[in-house]
Amino acid sequence: MNRVILSIIFFLFSGTLLHGQDIITRRNGDYLRGIIKACDAYNVVIEDERGGEKIFKIKDVRDFFWNGDTYIVKTFFDAKKPEERFAKVLESGAVNLYAVGGSPTAQPSQRSTVRARPNIGVGMGTGGLGGGIGGSISFGGGRGSADDRPQPAPKTWYYVEKPGKNGVQSIPFAIVTPDAYKRAVKDILLLNLGDDPEIAAQINTSEAFDRKDVLALIKAYNTKHPSKQP
DSSP states (O other): OOHHHHHHHHHEEEEHHHSSEEEEEETTTEEEEEEEEOSSSSSSEEHHHHHHHHEEGGGGEEEEEEETEEEEEEEESSSOOHHHEOOOOOOOSEEEEEESSSSTHHHHHHHSSSSSEEEEOHHHHHHTTTOSSSSSSEOOSSOOOGGGGGOOOEEEEEEEEEETEEEEEEETTTTSHHHHHHHHHHHHHHHHTTTSSSHHHHHOOOOOOOHHHHHHHHHHHHSSSSOOOO
């Protein structure tokens, strides 16, 4: 009998974990636990513990925890005017690294009035440095829908921040000319990491920088220079 009771408790507890692994914290301090199904830079969709799906706009969200990663709201200044976007935290400390994706005009379409449950298309990778928020949230119909066609991989932007120093700055991976790309990325890295002579020397002697290189440099800097931020 005790084994049966323990098995039931374990089953119920496991189900709670599976359906409560993701959390959205709202700006009013409330939080919602469930399974996040999709997001872009401005919206996030979650299936709550009752099985209902809800869309939250960025103005209502403080941060969320999805599939082991943390996403926060950051203000960026690379558009015509400052705007808030969801940013995946790739590295944090004395220097922060963020990934942001999706189009500024991307918005989730409204749920269809048809009773059939829609398919949710997610234009986002959830793991590794190449993940980040990408693409818009789309609700597709049944088989044969135009939304079922393969979608292009969403573009991901990367940003570096040295809190209290240089603000949030874009890392210009998108520059086509190799020499210009190398110089632009090097200048951004030196601005934020160059006060460490050893790391500055490594940056100056590097022939190229990919996303893994940048992440490794920032991790090394944070290890040597623990953040003094509260």
